[in-house]
Amino acid sequence: MAQLSYREAVSRGIAQEMARDERVMLIGEDIGGAGGVFKTTAGLFEQFGRTRVVDTPISEQAILGAAMGAAMTGLRPIAEIMFSDFFAVCWDIVVNEIAKMRYMTNGQVKMPLVIKSGNGGSLRMGAQHSQSIENWAMAVPGLKVVTPSTPLDVVGLMAAAVRSDDPVLFFEHKGLYASKGEVPDGEIVDELGKAAIRRPGKDATVLALGLMVGRALGAAEELAREGIDVEVIDVRSLVPLDTQTLLTSISRTGRLFTVEENPRLLGWGAEIASIAADECFWDLDMPIRRITTPHIPLPSADSLEDAVLPSVDRIVQDVRKGVSL
Amino acid sequence: MSATRAEHEYGAHPMVLPPDASAAQDGLDVAPAVRLDLYRRLEELRQFEKRAYDLFMQQLVKGTSHLSLGMEAISAGFGAAMRKDDYTFATYRGHAHTLSRGVGMAPVLAELLGRANGLMGGKGGSMHLTSVEHGVLGSYAIIGAHLCVANGAAWSAQVRRSGQVTVCFFGDGTTNIGAFHEALNYAAVYSLPVVFVCENNLYMEYTSIADITAVPSPAADRAAAYGLPAIKIDGNDVDVVYRTAGDALELARSGGGPSLIEAVTYRHGGHSRADPGKYRPAGEVEAWMAYDPLTVHRARLIRLGVAESELDGIRADVARAVDEATEEAKNGRLPDVESAFTDVWADGGSQWRN
Ligand SMILES: Cc1ncc(C[n+]2csc(CCOP(=O)(O)OP(=O)(O)O)c2C)c(N)n1
């Protein structure tokens, strides 16, 4: 058992899979010799060499195209898109090519690839280096979408993503890279499509992802002091979605809150809210409430960014208000 | 031809005429049997595309289709030169490239007709023809992307030391999108076994390539930027294409890295569907119709002593095969609606939740 940082867990997970399967390759900008801009691939170049850990030009389309073509022909690449905001310059390859190839060819190809990417805000990097884009990805049939919130989940979900024969977008929360957690020794393999109940509770269900999981737990602590018992669920995997775990909890507590870092419109919580409205409406004791970043680009100043990202305080207030209805 | 910006009326750009240098190439070292095989391929691609056009005009082929009529020498030449396990990446204008790797006419026609016996069961259509078992790793309909994907297949072949070469076809218009430049640099940097083939038919959709490109030869003039030699060939002379393909494939297979080939050609028809191609200057179409790959190759074979009756025999065989394929395709049933819900995921299904 070791204390690992979230960023160390990324390279631990990749190393585990690269050591197990020589078809697993890693490509991206500055990921090799430099160990990654966020140091999430440190040590892999030294361990696996330049054939398997490939430093690329600043060519996001070429990087993802290479990953796709290789995945179609027998390799199992992991590609890094440094900041998830940069998906916008290669979204064609993701959405039109990677996501649809298997379907359009009537199952002639598999697409075993992982695209890992630094996602999310709280680091004062402004509107082009802070976005949470899971909802872009989940809008596209053919993509699997995960966001781990703990070092242990990073390792296990990375392994599950690499072993999946479908393309997986693996969102690492940049605001969590320095966070630490226990990670047992030995092989760790998790499962895509499983949510995790981080704190059981009976009064309200709060769904969160990535950095927001910690904030939801912080809010739950405060609310507990007021006698409000909140269940916090880390959604972890948006596609596939563990609706069973989510709906069971929502039906039991009768109250659903989502805590989403994405801007308001069509955030991931909107889809879950719609499913809950469809399938457990009569179990709900109050309207579903989504706690999101407002529908604005993220500002860079720390005071402004803090004011607009969902905070512990905002979650506390919204849940308190909802429960008192 | 150096107009970087159109200073003329739309459609009144300077004509580009065909080379008509084919007689000078009669001495090329291409075996007689190969020359005949190339003729058969040209006939197949030509007659297939004509049939596809007819079926489109009969409204049996829905949506859109982009034909290679007039451009067949490129797919025929490469198809003949490639190894069985080499990879092809084509565009929406991909019928000919798919057939030239040995894919049957019937499944391709059936795919155009949206039938269950189509190459992809009716889920891809004319623009996405793919047959992995024939090395056809796809036809791609978003300009530029597949050059990047082709690199990936080449990378994989390089890692697996399989000796496979990837050939990626695209149009002149595609040289102006960013992905072209990303892909060429990427291929050169890693010395990937990939051959990029620009089918320069002088037009993007409805605009002359010369009007909107900074250099006269859209691919060849860019090669130097990636440390590659400029290769510009007569794309209507199938022997020239065959020999050029052979050299580039050999280079890539022996670890010599990528090539960029610009094959100059012309489409007989419009860009897609029933586009009459009216934006082309008077005289240009006629000149290229006369310098047609089939005419060029047939004339050469006759000059070299092949009996016309033998060539007519091939033509008739192919006509019969196209008729049979048409019947087979038309007789296909419509796909089951359930098939719309298969193969989103590797488990065969489309479930996104439990
Ligand atoms: C990114 C993108 N932009 C525009 C189009 C629409 N489009 C389809 S074909 C085409 C012309 C391409 O010209 P060229 O590369 O010369 O190929 P050709 O059709 O002549 O074979 C265009 C603009 C597209 N499919 N993808």
Ligand SMILES: [Mg+2]
């Ligand atoms: Mg063109």
